[in-house]
Amino acid sequence: MNDTLTTANQFGAGVPDFGTRLVFFCIGAFVVILGMILIYFKMDELDTAKDKKFK
Amino acid sequence: MDGTTSNTSEVKAGWIRTRLQLDPIQKFFAGKSVPMHRHSFWYFFGGLSLFFFIVQIMTGMLLLIYYSPTPDAANESVHRIVFQVPFGWWIRSVHSWSAHLMVASVLVHMASTFFMQAYGPPREIVWMSGVILLFLVLGFAFTGYLLPWDSTAYFATQIGTEIPRSIPVLGEIIVRILRGSEFIGQETLRRLFALHVVILPVAAFFMVIFHMLMNQLHGTSIPPGIQGENRSIAFFPNYLYRDALAWSAGFLLLFWLSFMYPVNIGQKVDIYASAPPGIRPEWYFLTLFQTLRWLPGTIMGINTELLVNLGVGALGIGFLALPLIDRRSKRNERNMFIRVLGSIFVCYMMISIIVAYMTS
Numbered sequence: 001m002n003d004t005l006t007t008a009n010q011f012g013a014g015v016p017d018f019g020t021r022l023v024f025f026c027i028g029a030f031v032v033i034l035g036m037i038l039i040y041f042k043m044d045e046l047d048t049a050k051d052k053k054f055k
Numbered sequence: 056m057d058g059t060t061s062n063t064s065e066v067k068a069g070w071i072r073t074r075l076q077l078d079p080i081q082k083f084f085a086g087k088s089v090p091m092h093r094h095s096f097w098y099f100f101g102g103l104s105l106f107f108f109i110v111q112i113m114t115g116m117l118l119l120i121y122y123s124p125t126p127d128a129a130n131e132s133v134h135r136i137v138f139q140v141p142f143g144w145w146i147r148s149v150h151s152w153s154a155h156l157m158v159a160s161v162l163v164h165m166a167s168t169f170f171m172q173a174y175g176p177p178r179e180i181v182w183m184s185g186v187i188l189l190f191l192v193l194g195f196a197f198t199g200y201l202l203p204w205d206s207t208a209y210f211a212t213q214i215g216t217e218i219p220r221s222i223p224v225l226g227e228i229i230v231r232i233l234r235g236s237e238f239i240g241q242e243t244l245r246r247l248f249a250l251h252v253v254i255l256p257v258a259a260f261f262m263v264i265f266h267m268l269m270n271q272l273h274g275t276s277i278p279p280g281i282q283g284e285n286r287s288i289a290f291f292p293n294y295l296y297r298d299a300l301a302w303s304a305g306f307l308l309l310f311w312l313s314f315m316y317p318v319n320i321g322q323k324v325d326i327y328a329s330a331p332p333g334i335r336p337e338w339y340f341l342t343l344f345q346t347l348r349w350l351p352g353t354i355m356g357i358n359t360e361l362l363v364n365l366g367v368g369a370l371g372i373g374f375l376a377l378p379l380i381d382r383r384s385k386r387n388e389r390n391m392f393i394r395v396l397g398s399i400f401v402c403y404m405m406i407s408i409i410v411a412y413m414t415s
Contacts, residue, residue: 015137015144015317024145025314029307036303043296047288 081291083271088287089294090277097167098275099301100160106302107157108263110309111195112256114150122202124248126241129204130323137320148313154196156309158339161192169397173276174377175384181273184266186375191259196337198251201244205321210330212247213239215340218347221360240326279389335415338408343367345407348415 016024072078089098121140123132136143165185168174174182201212216239219229235242275290288294336344343363350359373380383390 014139021314021317025310028310028314032303032307032310036300039296039299039303043293043300046293046296 084291085289087271087274087290089275089290090287092277092281094167094171094278094281097163097171099298100164100167101270102298103160103301103305104157104164105263105267106305107153107160107309108259110149110153111157114146114153115252115256117146118150119252124202124244126204126244129202129244130320133203133320144317145313148317149309151318152312152316153309154199155337156305156312158192158196160305161189162339165189166397166401169377170394171276171278172381172384172390172393173278174381175276175279175387176378178269178273178276179378181266181269182378183375184262184269186371188259188262188266190371191255191262193339194255195251195259196339198247198255200337201239201247202251203320204244204324206324206328206331207321207334209239209324209326210334211336212243213330214334215336216243218343218360219364221358222364223361226364238326279384279387333415335411338412341411342404342407345411348411349407 015021089095118136121132121136121143123129133147136147138144140146168182168185197215200215201208216230216233219233220226222229231237233243233246234240235246335341347359347363350363352359354362377393378384381390381393383393
């Protein structure tokens with residue numbers, strides 16, 4: 001990335017520095033991973049229900 | 056949850072189902088099942104392509120609010136998006152990275168469909184609509200490249216739009232249609248912008264709906280040779296949850312790339328300056344670029360660009376008509392010749408991309 005890009009002039013406008021971007025990523029990743037865990041449990045519940053039905 | 060709340064929710068759900076006539080729609084989707092076997096992993100790439108397409112539409116709409124499609128204002132408007140609009144840099148970064156990921160997932164989806172011979176009867180039209188979607192996706196990539204109006208975009212588009220010129224009779228017309236004039240300028244920007252934000256999205260939207268509808272009607276195919284080892288699960292809702300997991304993984308990757316590697320913006324192009332050194336197209340056009348670099352200017356007195364154009368045209372038509380060419384797929388038998396040919400092409404693509412990156 002070009003250094004001239006990292007010239008944030010107010011919150012969110014202009015590309016922030018590496019540390020700030022890392023924090024943004026961690027927050028986003030946390031929310032997505034939490035969503036993935038919930039989806040996985042729901043998926044597992046559905047699959048188990050299906051297996052029971054077939055037994 | 057107590058009984059009263061549950062009843063109220065059921066009444067509300069029932070009200071919505073009746074008003075929107077959801078039962079026949081649910082029945083239609085519930086009819087599809089997805090085979091689960093050792094190659095099922097590759098099924099995810101169809102859904103991932105759709106996911107990145109949706110991200111493209113959403114971020115594209117946001118960028119459209121600030122972008123100005125004129126040579127005077129285009130570059131400034133992109134600078135404004137990056138440096139003044141809150142989180143504009145991130146939206147632009149997501150748009151750019153999801154374009155790369157969309158092309159990659161479409162290519163993987165096409166390759167997996169090809170090698171699993173999923174284009175056999177009755178799915179010929181599903182394959183053909185998929186090939187048309189691949190062309191549309193590459194069209195998106197090509198038309199979007201010029202929009203920032205910086206040096207790299209300008210000169211790369213100049214080279215890209217020059218390639219069809221060698222085609223007899225049609226070449227000049229194609230170049231003229233793409234550029235709008237002899238040189239790249241306001242007319243070119245306006246045309247590529249119109250293609251990028253209206254014509255191609257509308258065409259892609261209807262083609263995606265058609266592709267998915269046909270896929271829903273014919274179901275997911277099972278590769279030849281593994282019919283005996285599979286079990287099936289319902290697409291709705293069981294497989295949809297697996298798809299949601301794949302979409303989330305795609306989202307995570309998009310998050311990582313867009314935050315950690317924000318997309319750069321070059322300075323406004325000076326059309327009178329010479330082209331900067333090391334100009335090359337994006338990775339998905341590098342095979343064509345490197346092939347032209349490897350070949351001499353003329354082969355047996357014929358212009359190489361013309362030969363490559365004809366080769367690309369023949370390859371595109373052959374790819375589109377593959378279900379009609381591959382007779383073995385009609386009998387649901389493995390076709391080793393087609394698979395070897397496909398493997399050679401994939402290897403050639405990868406080698407040419409690597410060589411182009413290392414030498415330009």
